[in-house]
Amino acid sequence: MLSQENRLSFFLSFASLLGVLLIWQFSTLPQASRSPYGIPDGNAEYQRLMGRSAVASTVRSDFPTPGAFARNAIEVLHAPFHNNGPNDRGIGWQLGASLLRVMIGYGLATLVAVPLGFVFGLQPVIQKALNPFVQILRPISPLAWMPIALYTIRDAELCAIFVIFICSLWPILLNTAFGVASIRREWLNVIRTLEVRWPQRLFFVLLPAAAPTILTGMRIGLGVAWLAIVAAEMLVGSSGIGYFVWNQWNNLSLSNVILAVLLIGLAGMALDAALAFVQRSVRYAE
Amino acid sequence: MTLFPFSRRPYAFRAAPCDHGPALACQCGSTYPGIFTTGHENGLPTGAMSAQASVPAISRRHFLGAATGSAALAGLAGLFAPHAAMADTAPSGVVEKPDLNIGFVPISCSAPLIMATAKGFFQSEGLNVQLRKTAGWALIRDKLLDGSLDASHLLSPMPLALSLGLGGNAAQPIRVATMQNINGQAITLALKHWHKRDPRDWKGMTFAIPFQFSMHNLLLRNYLALHGLDPDKDVSLRVTAPPDMVANLKAGNIDGFLGPEPFNQRAVYEEAGFLHVLSADLWDGHPCCAFGTTASFAEKYPNTYRALQRAMIRAAYFMQEPSNRLEAAHIMAQAAYLNQPEIVIEQSLTGHYADGLGVVRDNPRRSGFSPYPYPSMAVWILSQFSRWGYLKENIPLQETAQRIFMIDEVRKQAAALALPAPEDGQNNWPVLTVMGQRFDAFHPPSYSKG
Numbered sequence: 037m038l039s040q041e042n043r044l045s046f047f048l049s050f051a052s053l054l055g056v057l058l059i060w061q062f063s064t065l066p067q068a069s070r071s072p073y074g075i076p077d078g079n080a081e082y083q084r085l086m087g088r089s090a091v092a093s094t095v096r097s098d099f100p101t102p103g104a105f106a107r108n109a110i111e112v113l114h115a116p117f118h119n120n121g122p123n124d125r126g127i128g129w130q131l132g133a134s135l136l137r138v139m140i141g142y143g144l145a146t147l148v149a150v151p152l153g154f155v156f157g158l159q160p161v162i163q164k165a166l167n168p169f170v171q172i173l174r175p176i177s178p179l180a181w182m183p184i185a186l187y188t189i190r191d192a193e194l195c196a197i198f199v200i201f202i203c204s205l206w207p208i209l210l211n212t213a214f215g216v217a218s219i220r221r222e223w224l225n226v227i228r229t230l231e232v233r234w235p236q237r238l239f240f241v242l243l244p245a246a247a248p249t250i251l252t253g254m255r256i257g258l259g260v261a262w263l264a265i266v267a268a269e270m271l272v273g274s275s276g277i278g279y280f281v282w283n284q285w286n287n288l289s290l291s292n293v294i295l296a297v298l299l300i301g302l303a304g305m306a307l308d309a310a311l312a313f314v315q316r317s318v319r320y321a322e
Numbered sequence: 323m324t325l326f327p328f329s330r331r332p333y334a335f336r337a338a339p340c341d342h343g344p345a346l347a348c349q350c351g352s353t354y355p356g357i358f359t360t361g362h363e364n365g366l367p368t369g370a371m372s373a374q375a376s377v378p379a380i381s382r383r384h385f386l387g388a389a390t391g392s393a394a395l396a397g398l399a400g401l402f403a404p405h406a407a408m409a410d411t412a413p414s415g416v417v418e419k420p421d422l423n424i425g426f427v428p429i430s431c432s433a434p435l436i437m438a439t440a441k442g443f444f445q446s447e448g449l450n451v452q453l454r455k456t457a458g459w460a461l462i463r464d465k466l467l468d469g470s471l472d473a474s475h476l477l478s479p480m481p482l483a484l485s486l487g488l489g490g491n492a493a494q495p496i497r498v499a500t501m502q503n504i505n506g507q508a509i510t511l512a513l514k515h516w517h518k519r520d521p522r523d524w525k526g527m528t529f530a531i532p533f534q535f536s537m538h539n540l541l542l543r544n545y546l547a548l549h550g551l552d553p554d555k556d557v558s559l560r561v562t563a564p565p566d567m568v569a570n571l572k573a574g575n576i577d578g579f580l581g582p583e584p585f586n587q588r589a590v591y592e593e594a595g596f597l598h599v600l601s602a603d604l605w606d607g608h609p610c611c612a613f614g615t616t617a618s619f620a621e622k623y624p625n626t627y628r629a630l631q632r633a634m635i636r637a638a639y640f641m642q643e644p645s646n647r648l649e650a651a652h653i654m655a656q657a658a659y660l661n662q663p664e665i666v667i668e669q670s671l672t673g674h675y676a677d678g679l680g681v682v683r684d685n686p687r688r689s690g691f692s693p694y695p696y697p698s699m700a701v702w703i704l705s706q707f708s709r710w711g712y713l714k715e716n717i718p719l720q721e722t723a724q725r726i727f728m729i730d731e732v733r734k735q736a737a738a739l740a741l742p743a744p745e746d747g748q749n750n751w752p753v754l755t756v757m758g759q760r761f762d763a764f765h766p767p768s769y770s771k772g
Contacts, residue, residue: 073513073514073516075513075516075596075678075679075680076679076680077680078676078680078681078682079682081682082676082680082681082682084665085665085669085674085675085676085682086590086591086593086676087591087663087665087666120656120657120658121452121453121658122452122453122454122455123453123454123455123657123658123659124656124657124658186464187464190464190468190469190470191468191470192461192464192465192470270457271457271461272457272461273457274454274455274456279457282457283455283657283661284661285565286428286564286565286661287565287661287662288565288568288569288588288592289661
C-alpha cells in the first residue's frame with residue numbers, strides 16, 4: 037500500500053510528464069503552409085522534389101511530434117542489434133560499444149586512483165606535494181584533452197578510453213584520499229598496537245573503513261565518464277552512442293537524436309543505480 | 323621544358339580492347355557521352371553570375387572519348403606493343419595488403435568510394451575494403467597520418483596542404499591516388515536573402531565553409547573577391563560541419579554557405595535556403611574531392627595502391643554515366659553511407675532539382691565525376707594558398723603540383739582497364755577557366771590582396 041506522500045509524488049511525476057508531452061504536442065503541430073518571403077509554392081513536380089505531401093496545405097514541423105517520435109523510436113528499437121557493417125549498426129550495438137569503452141577507461145581509472153588515494157590518505161606529505169597538480173588537472177574538460185590525446189596517442193579508440201580514464205580518475209582519487217585520511221585515529225592506533233601485518237590492515241581495516249567514501253567517488257567518477265564518452269564519441273567515434281547521435285544529426289534526424297538522448301539518460305541512471313547498490317552493501321554504522 | 327617530362331608523351335599504354343578477364347565487367351562497348359555534351363540548359367539567373375562560365379578547356383571535353391574515338395585509339399594502340407606497358411599496370415601484381423580501412427565523410431563527393439564498395443569494384447581487384455564513416459576533415463587528416471586509415475576521401479586541397487605542412491602540421495607527403503568528383507557544390511543562401519542576389523550586397527554577412535583547406539573556401543573567397551569583397555574583412559567565414567550549416571541557416575546564425583552536396587539540396591528541402599549558384603556555373607569542371615593516401619603507403623604497397631586506383635577509376639566512370647545516377651542515389655541514401663533522404667541525393671546527382679525559390683531547374687552538369695588529377699588544378703589551388711596567406715614561402719608551383727597530383731599514374735591504370743581516355747589530348751596542363759577568368763598554370767596571376 038502506497039503512503040500518502042508516495043501517492044502524491046507519483047501523481048506529480050506523472051502529471052509533469054503529461055504536461056511536457058502536451059506542450060511538445062502543441063508546439064509541434066503542423067502549421068498552415070505559407071511560403072515565407074513571398075516565395076511561390078511551385079508546381080506539382082516542385083512539390084514532389086521538396087518532399088511535400090500531396091496535401092500541400094500543411095508543412096512538416098521542424099521538430100517531430102510525440103507521435104512521430106514514438107513511431108520512429110519503435111522502428112529503431114525494433115531491431116536494436118541489426119548489423120550492416122561498421123557504419124550501420126543498431127542502437128543496441130552502439131550502446132554496448134559505449135559501455136565497453138566506459139568500463140575499460142573507468143576500470144583503469146579505478147585501478148590507478150584507489151591505490152594512489154590510499155597513498156595520499158596515509159602519507160599527508162605526498163598528498164601536499166602532489167595536490168597542486170591534481171587541482172590543476174581536475175577541472176579540465178574531457179574535450180580539452182581530446183586534441184592532445186589524438187596527437188600523442190595517435191589512435192582514436194585509445195583516445196576515447198584515455199579521455200574516460202582521465203576524467204573519472206580525479207573524483208575517485210580525491211574521495212579515496214579523503215576516506216582513508218578520515219579513518220578514525222583510534223582504529224589506526226589499535227592496529228598499530230596489535231602489530232597487524234600490512235595485508236590484514238589493508239583488507240580488514242582500511243579498505244572496509246574507507247569503502248563508503250571510495251564508492252561515493254566511484255559513483256561520481258562513473259557519472260563523469262558517462263558524460264564524457266558521448267562527447268568523445270561524437271568527435272572521434274566510429275561506433276558508440278555518441279557516434280549514433282552524430283550520425284543521426286548528420287541526417288538532421290531529431291527523432292533519433294532525442295531517442296539517443298533518452299537512452300543515454302536511462303543507461304546513465306542504470307549505471308549509477310548499480311553502484312548505489314554496491315555502496316549500500318558496504319555501508320556500516322559506527 | 324624539362325619541368326614537365328610527361329606532357330604530350332605518346333599514348334602507348336592502352337591495352338588491347340576487352341582482353342581483361344571476366345571479373346572486370348566489360349565496359350568497352352559502353353559510351354561515355356558525358357553530361358557535358360548537353361550544353362547550357364537553364365543556368366541560374368544569378369545576377370552578376372548569369373554571365374555563364376565560358377566553356378572551360380578541360381571539363382567540357384572530359385569524357386567525350388566516346389565509342390568512336392576510343393575504339394580507334396585502342397585499335398591503334400594494339401599495333402604498338404602493349405605488352406611492355408602492361409608490365410607495371412596489369413592487374414596481375416599481387417596485392418600486398420588486401421584488408422584496408424578507408425575513410426570517408428558522408429557527402430555526395432564520396433560517391434565513387436561508396437560505389438567502388440557497393441558495386442564490388444574493390445572486390446574484383448582483390449581488395450577487402452572497410453569504409454569508415456568519419457566525423458570531419460580534421461579527424462580524417464589525423465587518422466590518415468596516424469595510420470588508422472590506409473587511404474581516404476580528402477578535399478582536393480588537403481593533400482597539397484598536408485604535403486607542404488600548412489596549418490600547423492609537420493609536412494607529410496600525401497598523394498592523390500585519383501580524383502573523385504568535379505562540380506557538385508553550391509552557394510546556398512538563407513531564404514530571407516532571396517532578393518540579395520548580387521554579392522556586392524553581402525557585406526557583413528556570415529558564411530559557413532566545411533574546412534579551411536577546401537575547394538569550398540577557395541571558391542567562395544574567389545567569388546567574393548571577384549565582386550569586390552575582401553573575404554577576410556567584409557564577411558566572416560566560419561568553419562562548420564555540413565549538418566550544422568543547415569541548422570544554422572535555419573536558425574539565422576549564418577547567412578549562407580558554400581557546402582558540399584547533399585547539404586545544399588537538404589537546405590532547400592528543409593525550406594531553410596535556396597541555391598544561389600551551383601559551383602558548376604562558377605567553374606565548370608572544378609575539382610572537389612580527391613582520394614589519396616600517404617606517399618609511404620603508396621611506395622610500400624605499390625600493387626595495392628594501383629588496385630585502389632583502378633577500382634576508383636571504374637567507380638568514377640560508373641558515376642559519370644548519367645543513367646547510373648539514380649541507382650547511385652538509392653545506394654548512397656542508405657544508413658551506412660550518406661544516411662539522407664534519397665530524393666535529396668537524387669536531385670543533386672541528376673541536376674533535376676528544386677531551387678528553393680519555387681522553380682524546378684535542370685542542369686545536368688551540376689555533379690560530375692572524373693578520376694583525373696590535373697596538376698594545373700593543383701597549381702590553381704597552390705596559387706590560392708599564397709593569395710590568402712596560407713602559404714608564405716615561394717615554392718616551385720608546377721613541380722609541387724605534379725609531385726602530388728600524379729595524373730599519369732591514373733592515365734596508366736585507366737588504360738589498363740581499357741576505359742576511354744579523356745579527350746584532353748593527353749594534356750596534363752589544360753588552361754582553366756575559373757569564374758570567367760583564364761588560368762594558365764605556367765603563368766599564374768599575381769594577386770594583390772586587399
